[in-house]
Amino acid sequence: MIQYPGTLPDGRSTQNQSAEEWSATLADIADAGFTELDPTDGWLRIADLEPSRLDEFMGVAASHGLTIPAISTARKNLIDPAVGEAHVAYGHRVLDTAAKVGASAVSFGFFGPLNDAQKKALWFWTVQGERNPTDPDTWALAVSRLRDLGQHASDLGLEISLEMYEDTLIGTADGAVRLVTDVDLPNVKINADIGNLIRLHRPVEHWQAMMEKIAPFAGFWHVKNYTRIEDETTGAVMTAPAPLEFGTINYRTAIRMALAHGFRSPFLVEHYGGDGLSISATNRDYLRRILPRPETTA
Template identity: 60%
Template sequence: MPPEHPSCHDEIFPHVRPWTARNWPIAAAMIQYPAILPDGSSVQDQKAEGWAATLAEVRRAGFNELDPTDCWLRVADLSVSRRLEFLSVCADLGLSIPAISTSRRSVIDPDPEKADASLAYIHRVIDTAAEIGAREIAVGFAAALSEAQRKALWFWTAPGHCDPADPQVWRKAVSRIRELADHAQSVGVVLSLEMYEDTYLGSADSAVRFINDVDHPACGINADIGNLVRLHRPMEHWRDMMVKLAPYLRYWHVKNYLRTEDATTGMIVTAPAPMEQGVISYRAAIAMALEHGYASPFLVEHYGGDGLSVAALNRDYIRRILPL
């Protein structure tokens, strides 16, 4: 489906691809690191030496770019002096921050106080991103994990929050994202809306409808279709999703899953996999995005096991398949 507003599309995407395979920014996610340390203290309050010890692992895995990912550290909620400490640690290790991802900070959370707090928080993230030179941020409508999800081996196999089929809530979501996009544009930052099951970006069709309703040049789609193909339910084929999504992509979370569907019994089983081994062909998916002018960083993710090492494999795979 082509963009409804070509002029907005032209503003979102530069006409010249800014990087090569060698220097395309591919950031490490911090989802494999907990926000609470073994002694019960918070990473938020950790000394700079503690941050450095963790980020040294990221650097040793071969990463030059980092997404601090706020399920690990809320950079936007650090004091100015502490934020400078964190940036100094990153600089000493040779890590840049091309983008910041927020996690489970829905501006339409069922709890109105949480929704308002998330809106205020994302405004702080936008200002922080501009301050530190991170030009893109990822936001979405995922809510906190349910009790069943917290107990499950893989949280996506248990039921969680669903955005309501309520036109008034949809309009509120559109209005709040447009408000954030206005702010982002004013400071030179772009929003990327993360696809996630049972939210207003829980399918390709809904995501495209939503982004067209927002209709803002500083807002695109984070086509994290791994969040969808991992579900134990019937799902649109990844290629069909990408055909619809490719014209709208911004900062992109990428990961892959094995997926087996038994047509006889209806059983569906999935498990995390390195990008080149899962059911999504990222060689094809990235080529489709590039054809539509994709010019944003990637974020490599992996759940389970040594997520950092698999993310490093994913980074190297992307560099092999990007144009030279």
């Protein structure tokens, strides 16, 4: 749903749309062949809908044959000094709502809203965004808040995954592994969204080296890919979005690495640029081709 903004051209919020308007949007999703939906709170905060409106939304989703196996929160930094506490409280509402709608996982992160320069750029990741502090107190706060959310999720039978994103506490494979290890809850895992890092116009760790570290901890996973060109003579780096099977990351290999460590969580397919929904649909089809098929018996 990253193709669909939460604020409409007329200034209204999707929170206030009618069931018929929600239906028009979800018709796009169903027409692209999807039977599962992550509403993604950049489009709609289902955790902030009144009970009757949530029921209405779920009825609309069901009318299009859509279920919700997982929910992502985006740009709601859990350790933001001004609004972090409010984001944690919202996170608890998301967990309760996820359990109510039948989801099995929720993705959280430490990255904040796009700044004005990022909003003006063709590709926002080419402009420097928010950086997390790295002092011990901030780290301890992150561990504490994640453990609180993780314990709540465990009580509900849910998994939490932490989205890797540049310049955050989980902006590297080493940082992500250290954080989930410090939280030390079996249901708190890593959202191995290494596409967020491969797209950066700066030196980054090789995708396979990252996967070797994070595969044992992989949970609900946002997958997208980029073409990455590095000029060793000048140090220049250029990237552009690409369908999963055509980009720099070999997802056949990356996914097999995670499966070898017991990965059994949902995927969220993403793509920026062009008809992102249609490319997400091709990404879905690619995943279905490369995932192991259930063994059948005669």
